[in-house]
Structures are given as structure tokens and as C-alpha cells.
Amino acid sequence: MSGARLPLEGVRVLDLSRVLAGPMCAMTLGDLGAEVVKVEHPDRGDDTRDWGLRVNSTQTAYFNSVNRNKRSVTVDLQHPEGQRLVRELAAQCDVVVQNFKHGGAARLGVGYEDLRAVREDIIYVSISGYDSTGAEAGRPGYDLVVQGEAGLMGMNGEATQPPLKFGVAVVDMFTGMYAAQGVLAALFDRERSGAGRHIEMALFDSGLMLTAYYGLEALLQGGDPPRYGNAHPSIVPYGVFDAADGPLVITVGNNAQFQRFCREVIERPDLAEDARYATNLLRGVNREALMAEIGPALRSRSRAVLLQRLAAAGIPCGEVLGLLEALQSPRARAGGLVRQMPHAEGGQAHVLAPPFRIDGERPPVRRAPPFLGEGTADVLQELLGIDAERLAQLRGQGVL
Incomplete structure (x- = not known):
């Protein structure tokens, strides 16, 4: 942005999440200027490094879609020393994002209370499938399941066809964006109060919000509105x-x-x-x-x-x-919405740019999606002062 300061410069985010909703939240904050450190398992990394079309040895198109503007650090959270390292990293961060199964973060020593103990004003985001205070708190959350349970599939598609899912994982994506909104509000409030916050997001809650006016019409008429496919339910033609x-x-x-x-x-x-x-x-x-x-x-x-x-x-x-036509259209090119960035193996990878402009300019993609663990040594040296000898020891112990 021609040297202009991004709104979240100086904010550091620890991304302990994986797959889509949590990474989407952290990437949104990164697009706005935050430094994002993504913690992954040393051997396999984020699950999505093995989903969809492969880009190179550790990246796929799926992974790259929600992990720009991040650095990857590999830490085994099953190892007590790995848990200690993550708590030390959290002490150097403003925001933590996690989407472990209910209770999983606490069992690993990185729950809200654990990290609040090392940084009292931490802003901590927990993303789960269902309400953490309800009877289904322990159920794993999957976008497709929630699309069914929240009525989204029931309102999508043609009336003559079976219920239809959306083309992308919209519940995951909206949950991530709602979570980022919560973080921005908490950061704003922290400037006034000095207090941290615990933000909890459930996929089902977000999915139900996505029903919007369809949902309100169902309640109003006491039944499901008709499905109109590509037509509008209220406006004709x-x-x-x-x-x-x-x-x-x-x-x-x-x-x-x-x-x-x-x-x-x-x-x-x-x-x-x-x-x-x-x-x-x-x-x-x-x-x-x-x-x-x-x-x-x-x-x-x-x-x-x-x-x-x-x-x-x-x-x-x-x-x-068609999708490829849209991505290669003059409109997309003129807007700078699709970028190519070099990766660690010497090739190029496509990256989508942030969709917003700030002061008339689109924020840059400052970092291509990271190779697995490419930032481990740099981040641990910069934030925790760990020297090369100690890094070697940790690698030898299987912690990194």
C-alpha cells in the first residue's frame, strides 16, 4: 500500500487452528496487517495440506486459500515441552485462535485459562461445532453436517431436486469471518479497558444466521419457504x-x-x-x-x-x-485479485488477494502461504530467544 500502515500492524496472532474456519479468521487478521504465526504438527501439518489439488510438496490449493500472510512453526502439542513453547509464544501474542474439539485445548495446556495466566489481556478465540455450554458441546463440527442441520441445504437448489449443499464451505467461511469481527471488537475494547476477551463461535450458530430472510419467512409462515433455485424468492423477474x-x-x-x-x-x-x-x-x-x-x-x-x-x-x-473465466477475466486482472508468488521450492503459486481496499488501495499479500515449518527457527529465535543449539535439541527430542 505504498508504504502506508495497515490497521493491525503491531498486532500478533497465534493461529492454533486447522482446516477452514479458524485459519480463515487468522488470515483475515493477517490481511489487515497482523503478524500471524501458525502452529502445526511437525509431521503432517494442517489437515488441508493433504486435501484437493497439490501445488508442491507441502501445499495444496485448499490450504493456500486460507493461509496467506502467515508463518508456519511446527510444534508437537502432545509433548509437554511443545505445550510450554506454545504458552511462551502466546505470552508474546495479542490474539490466539483455536478450533480443537471441545476441551481439547485445555487438555493440551493451551486453553483460555492456561493462556490467560501467561498474558492477562489475551484475546482468545474458540471455534467449535456447537454451543460449548450445551448438550452437544462434544460433537465434532463439520460444515456439510451443519449445512444440513441449520436448514441451509433445505433452502438451496431447485424445488424439484433434493436438498443441495452450497458449492463452498460457507458455514466454515462465515464462522471465520464472524470470529474475525469479534477479534476486532475485542481489540478495540482492549484499548479502552485493558481487558482481554474470550470469543466463542459455533458453526451451527453461524449456519443458522446464514438463513437470513429465508429463516424469518419460515418462522412467519410456520413452514419452509419454497426453493427457487437461481430465481429470487421475493423479486420477479x-x-x-x-x-x-x-x-x-x-x-x-x-x-x-x-x-x-x-x-x-x-x-x-x-x-x-x-x-x-x-x-x-x-x-x-x-x-x-x-x-x-x-x-x-x-x-x-x-x-x-x-x-x-x-x-x-x-x-x-x-x-x-465459468470459474476459470471469472478468475482470468479482465475485471479480476484489473482489480489485482489473483496473484502469483514464489514458493520455497522455486516455483510459483496462485494466491487470491484480500477482497477489500483501505484508503483506496488493496492490501498486499505480504507472505505467500507458508511451507510446513518454514518459519520455525526464525519465529522461535525472534520471539523466544532460542538459539541454534537449543533448536537442535528440541528437534532431536521430536518437539519441533
């Missing part, structure tokens, strides 16, 4: 439609736009004058009849023509691109 040569998104958001859509885009002024479609509520009631008229009109025209007309009429619209 609004969704994915087929042109003569491919799909596009059309979002007619108000009555004035509907008038222009009918007259200027599909050249059907009769629909604009039809009393059944005068308001959005009426269009919702008469959805099927309206779609039967709109569909053929759109399919008779090319996507390029429709997009030009829609834009001229001030109606939000866009192409439906």
Missing part, C-alpha cells in the same frame, strides 16, 4: 435466464425497471401494461405466467444484445461465467 447463446443474470429490482425491461429489452409493452404484473408483489403471485412470457423473449436474442439493452435501461445484469 430476478435470477439466471437463458439467452440464445448462453445464460445471463437479470435483476429487475423495482417497478420502474420492470417497465423498462418489458418495453426496451424484450419489446413486450403488453406485459408492462398487464395489471397482473403491475407491482412486484403481483409479479410474485403470477410468477409462472410471467416466466412463460419472458423466457421465449429472452431465448430469441443473443446474450450480447440483451446485456447491451439491459445496461442501457439501467437494469443490473451480467454474464454467467
Whole structure:
């Protein structure tokens, strides 16, 4: 950012988490400028180093997606000396993120009370599957399971098809982002009060929040709302439609736009004058009849023509691109959203950039996703003053 200071510069985060929700939280803080130290098992590292497509000897695309702007330190937390080292690292950190099974962190000597004892103002994040005070506290949390239990699969997909999961692990991702919001609030409060905080996040809680207006409508009507697939449950016409040569998104958001859509885009002024479609509520009631008229009109025209007309009429619209097309699009290139960074084996790895801008600039990816343990010696020397001889001893004992 042209030398500008990032908001969380000077904040240090100890990331004891793995897989997705916890690493997402820690990476978000790293994107904002925090120094993030990721602790991993010496032999296998984060589980996601073995998930999906391999990038190099210790990285996969899955791992790289939530571990930019971090340094990797390998410590065996089953070893008492490893537990002591992590507590010493925590004493040098502002924030700790962990997602062990319920009670697991405390059994390893790195629970909230353990780390609060070494740093009273620590901000400690615990991420679990379910409410830590409830009967299901000990259940492991998995995104797909929670998508089912929270009703997300039940509201997703087409009405004629079985319940459908989201394409990515949205519950994990949102839980991580909610957790990062909690950390930011706790850091702000600590500046005023000097006190630390224990932030607890449950995947199920986040999953239920994701139901948003669908959830409130289910409560209002005492039953599940219909599933509309790519259409909108409340706004018509609004969704994915087929042109003569491919799909596009059309979002007619108000009555004035509907008038222009009918007259200027599909050249059907009769629909604009039809009393059944005068308001959005009426269009919702008469959805099927309206779609039967709109569909053929759109399919008779090319996507390029429709997009030009829609834009001229001030109606939000866009192409439906393949994933690779989107990543390689001029829009993504102009925004600097996809980067290539060198890795320890001499090649290049793709990294997605932070999605926000601060003072008009996108924060840099300061560190590529780390190789397993590549920062162990540097971090332990910098933060704990451990010399080369002691490092060798710890490695010999299987601690690192």
C-alpha cells in the first residue's frame, strides 16, 4: 500500500487452528496487517495440506486459500515441552485462535485459562461445532453436517431436486469471518479497558444466521419457504435466464425497471401494461405466467444484445461465467485479485488477494502461504530467544 500502515500492524496472532474456519479468521487478521504465526504438527501439518489439488510438496490449493500472510512453526502439542513453547509464544501474542474439539485445548495446556495466566489481556478465540455450554458441546463440527442441520441445504437448489449443499464451505467461511469481527471488537475494547476477551463461535450458530430472510419467512409462515433455485424468492423477474447463446443474470429490482425491461429489452409493452404484473408483489403471485412470457423473449436474442439493452435501461445484469473465466477475466486482472508468488521450492503459486481496499488501495499479500515449518527457527529465535543449539535439541527430542 505504498508504504502506508495497515490497521493491525503491531498486532500478533497465534493461529492454533486447522482446516477452514479458524485459519480463515487468522488470515483475515493477517490481511489487515497482523503478524500471524501458525502452529502445526511437525509431521503432517494442517489437515488441508493433504486435501484437493497439490501445488508442491507441502501445499495444496485448499490450504493456500486460507493461509496467506502467515508463518508456519511446527510444534508437537502432545509433548509437554511443545505445550510450554506454545504458552511462551502466546505470552508474546495479542490474539490466539483455536478450533480443537471441545476441551481439547485445555487438555493440551493451551486453553483460555492456561493462556490467560501467561498474558492477562489475551484475546482468545474458540471455534467449535456447537454451543460449548450445551448438550452437544462434544460433537465434532463439520460444515456439510451443519449445512444440513441449520436448514441451509433445505433452502438451496431447485424445488424439484433434493436438498443441495452450497458449492463452498460457507458455514466454515462465515464462522471465520464472524470470529474475525469479534477479534476486532475485542481489540478495540482492549484499548479502552485493558481487558482481554474470550470469543466463542459455533458453526451451527453461524449456519443458522446464514438463513437470513429465508429463516424469518419460515418462522412467519410456520413452514419452509419454497426453493427457487437461481430465481429470487421475493423479486420477479430476478435470477439466471437463458439467452440464445448462453445464460445471463437479470435483476429487475423495482417497478420502474420492470417497465423498462418489458418495453426496451424484450419489446413486450403488453406485459408492462398487464395489471397482473403491475407491482412486484403481483409479479410474485403470477410468477409462472410471467416466466412463460419472458423466457421465449429472452431465448430469441443473443446474450450480447440483451446485456447491451439491459445496461442501457439501467437494469443490473451480467454474464454467467465459468470459474476459470471469472478468475482470468479482465475485471479480476484489473482489480489485482489473483496473484502469483514464489514458493520455497522455486516455483510459483496462485494466491487470491484480500477482497477489500483501505484508503483506496488493496492490501498486499505480504507472505505467500507458508511451507510446513518454514518459519520455525526464525519465529522461535525472534520471539523466544532460542538459539541454534537449543533448536537442535528440541528437534532431536521430536518437539519441533
